[in-house]
Amino acid sequence: MGILDSKIPSGPLADKWTKHKNDINLVNPANKRNIDIIVVGTGLAGGAAAATLAELGYNVKTFCYQDSPRRAHSIAAQGGINAAKNYQGDGDSNYRLFYDTIKGGDYRSREANVYRLAEVSGNIIDQCVAQGVPFAREYGGMLDNRSFGGVLVSRTFYAKGQTGQQLLLGAYAAMNRQINRGKIQSFTRHEMMDLVLVDGKARGIIARDLVSGKIERHSAHAVVLATGGYGNVFFLSTNAMGSNVMAAWRAHRKGAFFANPCFTQIHPTCIPVSGDHQSKLTLMSESLRNDGRIWVPKKMEDAVAIREGKLKPTQIAEEDRDYYLERRYPAFGNLVPRDVASRAAKERCDAGYGVNKTGEAVYLDFASAIKRYGKEKAMTSGIKDPDEATIIKLGEEVIEAKYGNLFQMYEKIVDENPYKTPMKIYPAVHYTMGGLWVDYNLQTTIPGCYCAGEANFSDHGANRLGASALMQGLADGYFVLPYTIGDYLSKDIRTGKIPTDSPAFDEAEKQVRNRMEKLMSGSGIHSVDYYHKKLGKIMWNKCGMARNAQGLEEAIKEIAELRKDFWENVKVTGTIESKNQELEKAGRVADFLELGELFAKDALQRNESCGGHFREEYQTEEGEALRDDENFKFVAAWEYVGEPKDAKLHKEDLVYENIELKTRSYK
Amino acid sequence: MVDGKPNNEQQTTNNYITMKLYLKIWRQKDASSPGKIVDYTLDGVEGDMSFLEMLDILNEELVSKGEEPVEFDHDCREGICGTCSLQINGEPHGPDRLVTTCQLHMRKFNDGDTIVIEPFRANAFPVIKDLIVDRSAFDRIQQAGGYISVNTSGNTVDANCIPINKHDADEAMDAATCIGCGACVAACKNASAMLFTSAKVSQFALLPQGRIEAVERVQNMVRQMDLEGFGNCTNTGACEVECPKGISLTNIARMNREYLSASLKG
Numbered sequence: 056m057g058i059l060d061s062k063i064p065s066g067p068l069a070d071k072w073t074k075h076k077n078d079i080n081l082v083n084p085a086n087k088r089n090i091d092i093i094v095v096g097t098g099l100a101g102g103a104a105a106a107t108l109a110e111l112g113y114n115v116k117t118f119c120y121q122d123s124p125r126r127a128h129s130i131a132a133q134g135g136i137n138a139a140k141n142y143q144g145d146g147d148s149n150y151r152l153f154y155d156t157i158k159g160g161d162y163r164s165r166e167a168n169v170y171r172l173a174e175v176s177g178n179i180i181d182q183c184v185a186q187g188v189p190f191a192r193e194y195g196g197m198l199d200n201r202s203f204g205g206v207l208v209s210r211t212f213y214a215k216g217q218t219g220q221q222l223l224l225g226a227y228a229a230m231n232r233q234i235n236r237g238k239i240q241s242f243t244r245h246e247m248m249d250l251v252l253v254d255g256k257a258r259g260i261i262a263r264d265l266v267s268g269k270i271e272r273h274s275a276h277a278v279v280l281a282t283g284g285y286g287n288v289f290f291l292s293t294n295a296m297g298s299n300v301m302a303a304w305r306a307h308r309k310g311a312f313f314a315n316p317c318f319t320q321i322h323p324t325c326i327p328v329s330g331d332h333q334s335k336l337t338l339m340s341e342s343l344r345n346d347g348r349i350w351v352p353k354k355m356e357d358a359v360a361i362r363e364g365k366l367k368p369t370q371i372a373e374e375d376r377d378y379y380l381e382r383r384y385p386a387f388g389n390l391v392p393r394d395v396a397s398r399a400a401k402e403r404c405d406a407g408y409g410v411n412k413t414g415e416a417v418y419l420d421f422a423s424a425i426k427r428y429g430k431e432k433a434m435t436s437g438i439k440d441p442d443e444a445t446i447i448k449l450g451e452e453v454i455e456a457k458y459g460n461l462f463q464m465y466e467k468i469v470d471e472n473p474y475k476t477p478m479k480i481y482p483a484v485h486y487t488m489g490g491l492w493v494d495y496n497l498q499t500t501i502p503g504c505y506c507a508g509e510a511n512f513s514d515h516g517a518n519r520l521g522a523s524a525l526m527q528g529l530a531d532g533y534f535v536l537p538y539t540i541g542d543y544l545s546k547d548i549r550t551g552k553i554p555t556d557s558p559a560f561d562e563a564e565k566q567v568r569n570r571m572e573k574l575m576s577g578s579g580i581h582s583v584d585y586y587h588k589k590l591g592k593i594m595w596n597k598c599g600m601a602r603n604a605q606g607l608e609e610a611i612k613e614i615a616e617l618r619k620d621f622w623e624n625v626k627v628t629g630t631i632e633s634k635n636q637e638l639e640k641a642g643r644v645a646d647f648l649e650l651g652e653l654f655a656k657d658a659l660q661r662n663e664s665c666g667g668h669f670r671e672e673y674q675t676e677e678g679e680a681l682r683d684d685e686n687f688k689f690v691a692a693w694e695y696v697g698e699p700k701d702a703k704l705h706k707e708d709l710v711y712e713n714i715e716l717k718t719r720s721y722k
Numbered sequence: 723m724v725d726g727k728p729n730n731e732q733q734t735t736n737n738y739i740t741m742k743l744y745l746k747i748w749r750q751k752d753a754s755s756p757g758k759i760v761d762y763t764l765d766g767v768e769g770d771m772s773f774l775e776m777l778d779i780l781n782e783e784l785v786s787k788g789e790e791p792v793e794f795d796h797d798c799r800e801g802i803c804g805t806c807s808l809q810i811n812g813e814p815h816g817p818d819r820l821v822t823t824c825q826l827h828m829r830k831f832n833d834g835d836t837i838v839i840e841p842f843r844a845n846a847f848p849v850i851k852d853l854i855v856d857r858s859a860f861d862r863i864q865q866a867g868g869y870i871s872v873n874t875s876g877n878t879v880d881a882n883c884i885p886i887n888k889h890d891a892d893e894a895m896d897a898a899t900c901i902g903c904g905a906c907v908a909a910c911k912n913a914s915a916m917l918f919t920s921a922k923v924s925q926f927a928l929l930p931q932g933r934i935e936a937v938e939r940v941q942n943m944v945r946q947m948d949l950e951g952f953g954n955c956t957n958t959g960a961c962e963v964e965c966p967k968g969i970s971l972t973n974i975a976r977m978n979r980e981y982l983s984a985s986l987k988g
Contacts, residue, residue, distance in 0.1 A: 110873045295799070333775070
C-alpha cells in the first residue's frame, strides 16, 4: 500500500496501546537531559506535550505567536470534554466512546488511534482534577456531566461554558511549573517561518521574533507541531484572528504529507453574519442543543413577515413552527452530529424559511426549557401552584447558571435578549478534521517531525463529535506523544547538540528572508485583507457546506489566479526589521492561498459524500450523505511536488476489523 | 463612572445609522521612541460593528494611503483569550461593563463622538508599539507559583475520589475565570496586580488539591508581583468594576488572609 506505513501495532484492539508502550524504546533519565525538543504551538496539545516532556527531563523550547501561552485558541472551546468514565451509570464504556467517534466521523478514521483516544480519556479527567481544574460538580461533590451531539450517553465534563479555558489554563500552569524549573524555555510573540531538515530529519526551525523582526535559528533533536487547524482559509470562521496554517504548510512543503484537507467542520450554531465589516464569527456552544430547540416557521408567509420585521418569533403559534431536526431525526432530535444539523439548517434556509434579513438564520429557542426547569425548581423549592411568571423567573435562573456566559455573549453581539426571544443562529466554519498525516506514533512523513492536536488528521475522520477536540488535544499532548517520541529519540542519545551554523540552516534562513522580501515588494494595489476576503468567498461558495465538481474545478482555477495576483500586487506596509502585523498577516495568507487550492483538489477527487464533505452529486433521495466505501474508504495523503494542484495522492486504506461499516443513521 | 453604568446605555438602537467619529489614538514606533496622540476622522461606522472592526476599517484606510496601520493586540475576538486591551476614553475595555474591547460594539457610541484610544498604562506593562503593551510580568507571576505540582502520569487518583463541595467548586471556577488581560492593573491608580494574582491564589486555596502548597504559593506569587513593579492595593475597587469577567474583590481579601496565615506559619 504505497509508502504510507501507519505503524499500527498488531494484536487485539483493546491491547494495542499497552502492548505498544511495552515494545517501544525508552530514553534513560540521564540521557533525556541531553536531548532538545521544539514544540510549536502552546494550546492544549502543545502545552500539554511541552509540560509532560519537560517533566520527563527533556529540554523543551516552546514557540507561540501570542504574547502568552495562555492565549492559544483552545481557550475559546466552550462546551466540554468527553471521557468514558460512566459516572452516570448510563452504560458508557471505552468501546462505546470509540464506536461513537468512528461512526460520528462517518467511518473515515483509524480504528486503533480512536480506540487509544477512548482508552486514555478517563486519565485526562483524573489528571486535570489533580491539577486543580474546577469542573462543574453536583451537590454531593461529584463531577457533573452533560450530553453532546451524536451520542446517547452523558459523558461530557464541563466548567461552565469555558471548559477550553480551564483546561488550557491547567496545561499552562503545568508549563509554568517547568518554566520555573528551567526545563521549558518559552518564546512568545514568535512565529515559526520554516522547518529545517538535516540529512532528511527535522532538526530545527527558523523563527521570527514578532517584536524585533529578528530572524532566529533554533535546533533540536525533534520538532513537534501543535499549531491548530486551518479554518481561517475561509476568512470568516470561529477561529482566532491569528490562527493559521503556516507551520503545517511549511512542513508540508518540506515533505510532510497533508491528509484529507477537504474534511472541514461547519458548526451549526454560530451567530449569523451581520455585515461586510465582519471580521470573525462567534460560536454558541453545542451544549445549548441540550436545552434549546431549533426551528423555522412552517408557513412561508410567516418567514417572509419575520424577515420584513412585521412578525416576532414569539407570536408564532406552536403548531406553525417546524422543529425540523426533531421531525427528520426523531431518535437524536436536536442532538444530531454537527454536519447533519448544519446541512439541515442550510436546507431550510435555501428553501426560503430563513429568519433574518439575509435569510440565513434559524431559531434556537429556550422557551420550553425555561418552563421545564422553572417547574422543576418550583417543585424542589416547595412552591405550590406557581404562576407563569414565577416559573419563568425560576427557569431563567437555571438557564443562566448553566449557560450564562453564552447568553451574555450573544446579547452583547446581537443586542437582543435570548432569555425572552429565541437566538438566531447559522452554520459557520469551526474545525478542520484534515491536517498533517501522522502514523500511530503521531510522526509525520518527515522523520523527527511530530504533529499533535487539531493540526494532525488522525482521530475524527470526516466529522468530529462535540467535546472531542479537547479530548484529542490533551490525549495527544499528555498521554500519547511523550511516550511515542521517546522511541524515536532513543536513537539520538549519542548525537549531541545540533549545530545551527550548518548549510541546512543557512539555506532555510535564506529562503525565509527571500520570501519576506518578495512579500514586501508587491506593487501595492490591494491590502492583505482584500485577498484574504476574496479567498474566503471562493472557499465558502465553492468548497463550503455543499460542493460539486464544477464549482471545485472553478475554485482551483480562481485560487491559482488570486495567488498570482497576490504575489504581484499585494501591499505590505512597514519594514521586515520591526513589529509589523501586516507582514505577519501576509505570510499567513500566502500559505492559505496554496492550501485552499489543495483543499479544492482533495474535495474534487473524493467522489462521495461523507461527514462534513457533502458532494451534491452524491446524496440519497432524502438528501442524506451517500458514502462510497467501495472506492473511498481511504485517507487521502497529499505529497507536495510544486503547485498545489499538482500534488501527488497517496492512499492509506482504512481497515475496519472491529466495527461493521454501516450507513450512518440518526433517525 | 462610579455607578458602574455605561454612559449611554439608552443609545442602543442606532444600529443602522452610520456614525462619524473623531479618534485620538496613541502612536508609538517602538519601546524606545516617544509616543504621541494622533487625530483621525472615520466615517461610515455602523452600530453592529465591534470596536476592533471599527479599527480594522481605519487600518484599511491607512494601508490604502500607504500609511502604517495602528497596531493593537487582539486574537479570539470573542472575549476569552484576554489578548485585546485598549484604554478607551480613560477606561480599560471602554464604557460597557463585563466585556472586553473585542466585545464592545459601536452602538455604545454616538455620531460625532470623540474617542481617545490609548494603551494600558502601567510601569510593569511597557509599550511595545502603538497600542500594544508587554504583559509578560503576568506570566512571571504565574510561573512563581500558579500551579499544583503534579506530574502527568495517568496514575493520579480517580477524579471522583475527593468530593468537593459544590459551593467551593463554583467559587474556585469564578476566580479561575480571569483572562489575564490586565484591565485591573490599568484601572488601578496604583497599577496594582492584586486582583489578577489573588484570582489564581483563590482558585487553588478553595480546592483540596491546592491546599498542599498554599503557603509557598501565596508567598512566591506575591513576591514576584512586587518584584515586577506593580503597586499596592488601597481598596479602591476600580479593578472589580472594570474587570471584564467580574472577578470579585473578595479574592483580594482571601489572598490577604492566605498571606497572613502563611507568614505566621512560615
